[in-house]
Amino acid sequence: MKKIYKTSCKIWLAVLCSICGIITLIGLLGTVVLAEYGVYGSNDWKQDLEKRAGDAYALWAVANYHGGELWSDIDTDLTGTGFCYGIIKGKYVNQDLSDGKTYVDRNFTGNVPSDYLVRTFYLSERPSYHLSDRLLADNGYYAGETTENKEVECYGIGFDLIDNTAYVWDGKEFHPLYEEFAYPIDAQYYEGTTEDEKINKAYEQLWKNAAEKDADSKDGLRIGKRTFPSMKDSGWDYVLYIAPWNQPDAALQAKNIADLSSIHDELVSADGSSADLGTYTSIRAEVKKEGNAYYTVVYFPKDAVHMEDGWKKGSLYTQAAILESVIPVLMIACPIAMVVCFALALWMLILLLCAAGHRYGEDGIHAVKAVRIPMDLMIVLVGACEVALLYLCEIGFFALRSTTYPAFLGGGIMTIAVFAGCMIGLGWLMTVAVNVKLGHWWQNTILYRIIDFLKKHWAGLRSNLRQIRSRIRWSVRVWLIFALFVFLELFGLAALDATEELLFVWFFEKILFGVGLYFLLKYYGRLKDTVVKMAEGDMNVKVDTTGMPLDFEEHGKALNTIGSGMTTAVSERIKSERMKTELITNVSHDIKTPLTSIINYVDLLQKEQIENDKAKEYLEVLDRQAKRLKKLIEDLIEASKAATGNIKFQMESVNARMILNQSIGEFEERLAGNQITLVSNVPEGDVYVWADNRYLWRVFDNLMNNIVKYAQPGTRAYVDMTQSEGTITFTFRNTSKNELNISADELMERFVRGDASRNTEGNGLGLSIARSLTESMDGKMDLAIDGDLFKVILTFKAQ
Known part of the structure; x- marks a missing residue:
């Protein structure tokens, strides 16, 4: 069995299989031709x-x-x-x-x-x-x-009741009239026209002339050498409505129409072509040319019959006699050769398919270069070759039947073409067998690769389409406009009766345009998304310029450069702020030590019995200013810690209502001393927020202290606490005693005070500290200024 793995054996098997296939085909064709000629049924x-x-x-x-x-x-x-x-x-x-x-x-x-x-x-x-x-x-x-289109005189008109068709006689043959130019109408419903008299007079004269030419004519209407009864004599109660090209429509009465039903068979088998009427008494038809x-x-x-002359020199009758002697042999030989050679060809084909992919003396399946060609592409190539060889066979068959070329030329061309077709077909079957044995017959197709490519990229395509819709809100409208234009163009092409070639080009152009539009929106969406994120403050975002056209790529690189520049600037600003904070903290620590000594010595001097009133006054001023400076330094250190995140928060569920009420209670005397009436709106039930108990107190304390310092005496201040949708909101409102010619954002900065003359207490750190502490506890603090109305809004998550 392994001997068939040899290359020489495979070649011989292919050649013998092709020869047997050709003989099988010849036997089949011979059998079919003999059967068509009735050889197997009769003599x-x-x-x-x-x-x-x-x-x-x-x-x-x-x-x-x-x-x-x-x-x-x-x-x-x-x-x-x-x-x-x-x-x-x-x-x-x-x-x-x-x-x-x-x-x-x-x-x-x-x-x-x-x-x-x-x-x-x-x-x-x-x-x-x-x-x-x-x-x-x-x-x-x-x-x-043999024929020509011509307008000829009409020498008679009749009607065949069997097939309801009107006929005209041109002097040589009958022509059936087209139904739309001559059809019957019931006489009792026909109203008549002024032209009816003309057509009936014309045919009365025509029949009269025909009768005068034949002295032996009998009663009736004469057409050629025969006489026919009129349709009136046959009891026909209709008129024949005539519609000629060059005269008005009119109706011909039954008495002027011959009854041709008696020659129906002759009319049906006649050679006359269909005609229409040019005038009442002339027709336009295809008639036989003169000289035919x-x-x-x-x-x-x-x-x-002269059998000794042989096929080549003998007459056609001799060739017929030779075929008569050969055909009985072919009747038996063709079917037998067909069956035997088919069995041999099938057996050798099975051997070839079994040997496909094997090599003599080696194990496993080996794929030649032809096996690597995709199978569906191979089908197309083999099909094209077989069609070309079939065309070559047709040329050979033409040469075989022609008298111009020798018979062996046509037979040789057909034999070579069929043999080559068999060999190519066997080679293709062997590549299919190798692909099946290797187990990748489906994977080795272009169709599989296309489907696999679509599967791999379908998820990405859907993701890109979702991103386009989310980034470009009007992208759906773009696709709808595109679809509208496609529909209008298609409607226009249909109205213009466009050719299939033009439709194919149009369809291909629309596919390319749609793909281009998809990528255009995709890349534009990337750019817009980056710009939006930059506008929201994210300067670390970058545009992916992979695959972008040149203009888009340049724009994307410019945005990346802007983002990098902004990131560098922000980093430098943050670094500067950090250094400033650290400087303030370090200086504050350095000042705090000698200040503590000053405060201690001032305290000791106050305990001494100093009788000089002037010295006591100086000592009180020194004590007051030293304590104020200490408070400033403590606020600076706390603000620095809050800004840099160096405070350790103990986050827990805190009763915000209780802490707010305590803070309000502690400031009642000071508020009353400044003639400020506090109106609070706090719910009765306990309300909990997620925060640090100490620093939430500090936030409330700073905001209440701000009211005491900057509220206009003789006015009311408001503190509200509300709860909605998982958040707790605290609102502090008061009327400023100084004109607020400053924005809310500037007022939130360090050392900025609403009192531009700085005649009041405070150092401008209270609001900044309160905001830093609030944000560190996942809260939010907003300021609002409306004229002299000052409002602080705190928002925390409810617990």
Whole structure:
């Protein structure tokens, strides 16, 4: 079994399989052809072969007599062929075939035997012929221009009741009228027109003229040499509505219409073409040209068979006799050869498929380069080759049947083409077998790769489309406008009856445009998303410029440069702020130590018995200012810690209502001392927030202290506490005693006070500390200034 793995064995198997396949095909075709000729059912095929030979010689005889253009280079002399013929000019209508005067040309004398055959030809003045001296080749002719479109006079009109069709007589033959130009209308419902009198007078005169030409005419309407009853005499209660091209419509009465029902069969089988009316008494039809003629060939064989001449030199009758002797053998040989060779071809094909991919002396399946070609692409390539070879076979078949080329040329071309087709087909089947054995017949296709590519990129495509919709709100409108234009263009192409080629180009252009629009929106969405994030404060965001067109890429790089510059500037600003904070903290610590000594010594001096009043006054001022400076330093240190996140918060659930009430209670005396009335709106139930108890107290303390310092005496201040949707909101409102010519953001900065003259207490750190502490506890602090109305809003998460 492993011997078939050898390359030489595979080649021999392929060659033998192809040969057996060709023999099988020949046997099949032979069997089918013999069956079509009825060889297996009766013996009529013998007469058919002789008739084929006689029909071919009949055409030769007409070509020799009538003349014309001959497309083949053969000797058409019928001498010695055993073909006897006589040519009658016209159709055969029971003429005396034994009378020599019947023929215009003949090559026999005496009587015509009873088994004669007849063939009729209709030829123009200049026909052309394609003749062959091979029985199985075609002997044909082109009659030439036998008809012409012409307007001719009408010499009679009639109606066939069997097929309800009107006919006109042009003096030679009948022509059926198109139904839309001549149709019956019930006479009792027809109102009539002024033109009816004209058409009926015209046909009355026509019938009168026809009758006068034939003195023996009987009662009725005369057409040619026959008389027909009128439709009125046949009891027809209709009129024939006529619609000519060059005259107004009118109705022809039944008395002026011949009843042609008696010659219905003749009318149906007639050669006359359909016509329409030019005028009432003329028709436009395709009529036979002048100079055309019918030729009838009466023929029979006589001493036609000379087997000694062989196929090549023998007459067509000799070739027919040779086929009669060969066909009985072919009747048996073709089916047997077909079955036997098919079995052998199938057996060798199975061996080839089993050996495909194997190498002699090696294990495993080995793939040659052809196996790497995708299988569906291979099908297309093999199909194209087979179609080309089929076309080559057609050329060979034409050469085989032609008299111009030798028979062996056509047969050789067909044999080579069929053999090459078999070898290519076997090679393709072997590549399929190797792909199946390797287990990747489906993976090794372009279709699989396309589907796999779409699967891999489908998720990314959907994600990109979602990003486009989220980044560009009007992207849906863009696609809708695109779809509208596609519909309008398609409607326009349909209205213009565009060709299939133009539709294909348009469809391909729309696909490219849609893909381009998708990528345009995708890249624009990236740029817009980056700009929006930068506007929101995220300076670390970068534009992915991968795959962007040049203009988009340049824009993206510019945005990345801006972001990098802004990030650097912010970093420098943060660094500067940190250094400033650290400087303040360090200086504050350095000042705190000598200040503590000053405060201690001032305290000691106050305990001494100093009788000098002036010295006591100086000592009180020193004590007050030292304590104020201490408070400033403590606030600075606390503000620095809050800003840099150096405070450790103990986050817990805190009763915000209790702490707020305590803070309000501690400031009641000071508020009353400054003539400020506090109005609080605090819920009765306990409200908890997630915060640090000590620093929440400090926030409230700073804000209440701010009211005491900066509220206008004699006014009311408000403290509200509300709860909604998981948040707790604290609102502190008061009327400022100084004009607030400053923004809320500036007021939140360190050392900034609403009292520009700085005549009041405070150092401008209270609000800054309160905001830093609030944000460190995941809260939010907002300021609002409306004229002299000052409002602070704190927001914390409810617990």
